[in-house]
Amino acid sequence: MCGIVAYLGEKQAYPILINGLRRLEYRGYDSAGVALLADDQLTIYKCQGKVSDLEAHINGRSTVANLGIGHTRWATHGPPNDVNAHPHQGTSGDLALIHNGIIENYAPIKEELVHRGHVFKSDTDTEVLVHLIDDIQRSEGVDLAEAVRLALANVVGAYAIVVIDRKNPDVMVAARKSSPLVIGLGEGEFFCASDATPIVEHTKNVVYMEDGEIAVLDRRQGLKIRNIKNQVKTPFIQELELHLEALEKGGYDHFMLKEIHEQSRSIRDSMRGRLNLAKGEVVLGGIKDYEQKFVNAKRILIVGCGTSWHAGMVGEYLFEEFARIPVEVEYASEFRYRNPVVNEDDIVIAISQSGETADTLAAIELAKGRGATIIGICNVVGSSIARVTHAGSYTHAGPEIGVASTKAFTAQVTVLTLMALMIGQKKGTLIGGNFHRLLNELDAIPDKVQKVLKTEAQIKYIADIYKDAPNALYLGRGYTFPVALEGALKLKEISYIHAEGYPAAEMKHGPIALIDDSMPVFVIATKGASYEKVVSNIQEVKARKGRIIAIVTEGDTVVKDLADHVIEIPETADPLVPLLSVVPLQLISYHIAVMRGCNVDQPRNLAKSVTVE
Numbered sequence: 001m002c003g004i005v006a007y008l009g010e011k012q013a014y015p016i017l018i019n020g021l022r023r024l025e026y027r028g029y030d031s032a033g034v035a036l037l038a039d040d041q042l043t044i045y046k047c048q049g050k051v052s053d054l055e056a057h058i059n060g061r062s063t064v065a066n067l068g069i070g071h072t073r074w075a076t077h078g079p080p081n082d083v084n085a086h087p088h089q090g091t092s093g094d095l096a097l098i099h100n101g102i103i104e105n106y107a108p109i110k111e112e113l114v115h116r117g118h119v120f121k122s123d124t125d126t127e128v129l130v131h132l133i134d135d136i137q138r139s140e141g142v143d144l145a146e147a148v149r150l151a152l153a154n155v156v157g158a159y160a161i162v163v164i165d166r167k168n169p170d171v172m173v174a175a176r177k178s179s180p181l182v183i184g185l186g187e188g189e190f191f192c193a194s195d196a197t198p199i200v201e202h203t204k205n206v207v208y209m210e211d212g213e214i215a216v217l218d219r220r221q222g223l224k225i226r227n228i229k230n231q232v233k234t235p236f237i238q239e240l241e242l243h244l245e246a247l248e249k250g251g252y253d254h255f256m257l258k259e260i261h262e263q264s265r266s267i268r269d270s271m272r273g274r275l276n277l278a279k280g281e282v283v284l285g286g287i288k289d290y291e292q293k294f295v296n297a298k299r300i301l302i303v304g305c306g307t308s309w310h311a312g313m314v315g316e317y318l319f320e321e322f323a324r325i326p327v328e329v330e331y332a333s334e335f336r337y338r339n340p341v342v343n344e345d346d347i348v349i350a351i352s353q354s355g356e357t358a359d360t361l362a363a364i365e366l367a368k369g370r371g372a373t374i375i376g377i378c379n380v381v382g383s384s385i386a387r388v389t390h391a392g393s394y395t396h397a398g399p400e401i402g403v404a405s406t407k408a409f410t411a412q413v414t415v416l417t418l419m420a421l422m423i424g425q426k427k428g429t430l431i432g433g434n435f436h437r438l439l440n441e442l443d444a445i446p447d448k449v450q451k452v453l454k455t456e457a458q459i460k461y462i463a464d465i466y467k468d469a470p471n472a473l474y475l476g477r478g479y480t481f482p483v484a485l486e487g488a489l490k491l492k493e494i495s496y497i498h499a500e501g502y503p504a505a506e507m508k509h510g511p512i513a514l515i516d517d518s519m520p521v522f523v524i525a526t527k528g529a530s531y532e533k534v535v536s537n538i539q540e541v542k543a544r545k546g547r548i549i550a551i552v553t554e555g556d557t558v559v560k561d562l563a564d565h566v567i568e569i570p571e572t573a574d575p576l577v578p579l580l581s582v583v584p585l586q587l588i589s590y591h592i593a594v595m596r597g598c599n600v601d602q603p604r605n606l607a608k609s610v611t612v613e
């Protein structure tokens with residue numbers, strides 16, 4: 001949550017910052033601001049609203065500067081308004097600071113600073129930090145970097161910050177703990193950002209900062225990194241693999257639509273080099289050293305949040321069926337706040353698109369502390385979760401910018417399928433013909449996804465009929481129960497229609513009371529183990545006049561006779577149905593949200609990367 005970007009070099013900082021903020025806007029869009037330093041003057045522009053509102057606010061005013069910092073906010077402490085927008089300043093007015101994270105002990109620090117005569121303007125925790133740095137700088141007579149270090153030694157919480165000092169236009173200081181921060185190294189110029197997206201068009205050379213590090217970016221002396229204990233650290237420079245086109249809408253109206261349509265490609269990328277049909281094997285290089293541990297595992301725990309948790313639920317069915325290992329799937333936020341039984345024999349699979357979700361990170365730390373082996377499934381390369389896990393497999397879905405997760409889900413499920421297949425084969429629980437049949441079926445999934453996408457016109461027609469429904473139910477069974485949950489989440493988060501996902505058979509234990517002739521019920525009723533049972537559930541809904549929108553297997557005639565609408569998907573093996581059946585549900589939500597005039601890519605109150613608890 002919150003995106004930060006900074007520039008120090010010879011070029012004009014403002015266009016770089018604004019462009020960077022647009023790229024980071026998925027992280028929060030409650031307010032935006034920049035601080036620009038030129039001719040010993042700090043100029044701050046900030047306002048409530050989106051980056052476009054900031055541009056309108058600045059329109060025509062001077063932005064000349066080759067040092068600047070920028071911020072786009074997802075509000076935690078204090079409502080979204082002009083005053084709470086970043087950057088913030090201390091009492092002297094010499095410093096400007098941007099922050100992503102939460103300063104948990106801001107209250108006692110603020111009390112002490114107020115006692116020392118500091119006057120606060122905003123309700124934010126961030127303002128406390130800049131006052132503290134300002135206070136230390138002046139009272140201790142130290143330079144900015146040392147003042148930052150001393151201040152951070154007093155701070156409890158999470159932060160990625162960049163600070164600039166009116167008196168020293170050659171330097172910016174950045175620091176991180178539990179919130180991401182990337183440094184870009186150009187020719188005589190430096191960039192800092194919450195992720196690499198604002199940097200990629202300027203340089204491919206980046207340093208991902210580690211927790212507890214403080215970086216000094218100096219025009220004359222280059223980059224120097226120390227940790228909070230003042231020990232010198234050697235920056236590890238990496239080359240970015242990100243491509244600019246991946247960050248553009250590519251002709252689509254929204255990132256979400258582009259990302260839905262990318263799924264044939266992204267699923268293929270998730271399998272690339274891992275699924276070898278000719279040899280009849282699955283190789284996941286990232287977890288190779290842990291294969292035996294998986295084979296011997298008595299239990300797997302899967303942790304994640306939101307859509308990643310739904311993917312984890314599919315993973316539960318996959319691992320139990322293919323590898324016969326008991327699996328428990330936990331919301332990371334619940335797992336971390338109870339006292340779970342975790343031991344050295346456990347494998348914990350942490351799933352996260354962003355690799356930055358605070359609750360998932362905390363769950364990993366807890367499980368790691370108890371000796372479990374942690375395997376990550378992340379999309380963002382170099383992200384915090386990817387770095388704190390023992391091993392893992394990237395999903396390779398490419399950047400996902402729409403706040404609603406789509407291609408990340410199918411990529412996560414693809415990687416979980418590969419993992420479960422690989423372990424099942426190694427363990428001997430998934431033998432011969434079945435293993436090979438599944439490999440072939442999996443290989444065919446990208447083409448089948450492409451076929452599902454061709455139903456979009458029909459889906460749009462259905463969306464138009466149900467766009468004004470106040471509620472919706474989603475039903476699935478077995479492998480498609482998590483898909484029902486995911487379909488409901490998609491509708492809720494982008495169209496603001498109340499939706500519930502249920503196991504189809506559970507409906508009669510309560511939710512059936514909600515059904516009347518105005519209730520759309522989306523049912524995944526594909527051919528497979530639970531088909532007849534789901535058909536009975538559809539009958540139950542019809543008997544109460546509910547409106548059925550069914551996702552069925554191509555050629556189905558039984559459900560066609562019962563349902564108000566059917567959307568056909570190609571036939572595949574039961575365990576792979578989630579990869580196909582989720583696509584129409586993503587498209588339905590997308591089109592309903594567009595028809596309702598909702599901001600699909602930036603739904604209200606949400607942010608892409610939830611780096612607060």
Ligand code: M6R
Nearest residue numbers: 306307308352353354357404405
């Ligand atoms: O980056 P992560 O996968 O860890 O994010 C987890 C959730 O915040 C995320 O899936 C969220 O639920 C999405 N908005 C769902 O579309």
